[in-house]
Amino acid sequence: MQISVKKCDAAVGAQIVFDLSRPLDAATFAALEAAFHDNIVVFFRDQQLSEEQHIAFSRRFGELEIHIVKKYLLPGYPEILLVSNVKNEAGEHIGLADAGFTWHSDVSYREFPSRCSLLYAKEVPHAPDGDPLGDTVFANCIAAYDALPETMKRRVAGLKAIHRYSSRRRVDNSPRPRLTAAQLAETPDVAHPVVRTHPVTRRKAIYVTAGECVGIVVPNGGAMPEDEALGLIAELDAHCVKPQFCYRHRWQVGDLVMWDNASAMHLAICDYALPQRRLMHRTTVIGDRPT
Numbered sequence: 460m461q462i463s464v465k466k467c468d469a470a471v472g473a474q475i476v477f478d479l480s481r482p483l484d485a486a487t488f489a490a491l492e493a494a495f496h497d498n499i500v501v502f503f504r505d506q507q508l509s510e511e512q513h514i515a516f517s518r519r520f521g522e523l524e525i526h527i528v529k530k531y532l533l534p535g536y537p538e539i540l541l542v543s544n545v546k547n548e549a550g551e552h553i554g555l556a557d558a559g560f561t562w563h564s565d566v567s568y569r570e571f572p573s574r575c576s577l578l579y580a581k582e583v584p585h586a587p588d589g590d591p592l593g594d595t596v597f598a599n600c601i602a603a604y605d606a607l608p609e610t611m612k613r614r615v616a617g618l619k620a621i622h623r624y625s626s627r628r629r630v631d632n633s634p635r636p637r638l639t640a641a642q643l644a645e646t647p648d649v650a651h652p653v654v655r656t657h658p659v660t661r662r663k664a665i666y667v668t669a670g671e672c673v674g675i676v677v678p679n680g681g682a683m684p685e686d687e688a689l690g691l692i693a694e695l696d697a698h699c700v701k702p703q704f705c706y707r708h709r710w711q712v713g714d715l716v717m718w719d720n721a722s723a724m725h726l727a728i729c730d731y732a733l734p735q736r737r738l739m740h741r742t743t744v745i746g747d748r749p750t
């Protein structure tokens with residue numbers, strides 16, 4: 460089956476025209492997967508997917524992560540994480556309401572971080588003039604690495620950054636519950652290469668975020684002085700998110716957007732509030748240990 464791929468006018472991203480509710484043979488899946496690796500962020504418009512179809516398509520890319528915050532898993536479908544500002548009758552959010560408000564790569568705090576995430580738009584907030592709100596911005600960390608000066612490429616070679624889930628910066632008055640001792644124990648610090656090589660494309664990408672990385676380990680195993688480490692992390696983070704490396708997705712209901720967490724960072728724009736409702740279903744595919 461033919462697929463149509465339309466590249467975005469940006470450093471990353473493409474629209475794929477395909478109905479994901481249809482059966483997907485091996486050749487078509489291979490074409491989709493190749494387009495995904497080529498474009499890092501791909502999106503499918505006007506999808507009408509059941510939870511089972513969303514999960515089944517996601518599983519073609521690998522085993523699915525069950526998010527650590529169990530309260531926000533879709534009842535009956537623990538593979539689906541609700542990302543939403545909608546509240547239930549008790550006045551509590553039904554999903555993560557502050558997901559992605561700082562630049563990050565999903566689940567980087569795991570020993571085996573996410574290969575890709577698939578976010579399906581069920582409800583999208585709009586401004587009074589009809590424009591969609593709650594965009595997501597993606598940064599191409601391969602292009603950002605390629606654009607580094609040679610001196611910086613040499614400086615970061617062999618370094619590892621320490622990723623810490625509990626360091627994630629929160630917006631004021633975050634509704635997210637504090638991590639329990641058990642959850643903290645489940646997410647110990649993990650060190651990943653500052654520059655990782657993609658397991659399939661072999662392209663190198665910067666893999667640090669100022670929101671989640673708290674230190675740097677040098678090649679002999681020692682720690683870089685904290686000031687120097689945080690300065691380097693902030694410099695790399697700021698470099699990656701320069702506009703020339705970014706694509707900004709404007710959501711429509713029925714969009715399924717998937718992105719390569721080994722090659723891109725992303726940021727959720729919070730420019731809406733109830734009664735403007737946002738409801739997304741996310742699946743998260745487990746990936747390889749970064750190398």
Ligand SMILES: [Fe+2]
Pocket residue numbers: 558559563564565725
């Ligand atoms: Fe995210």
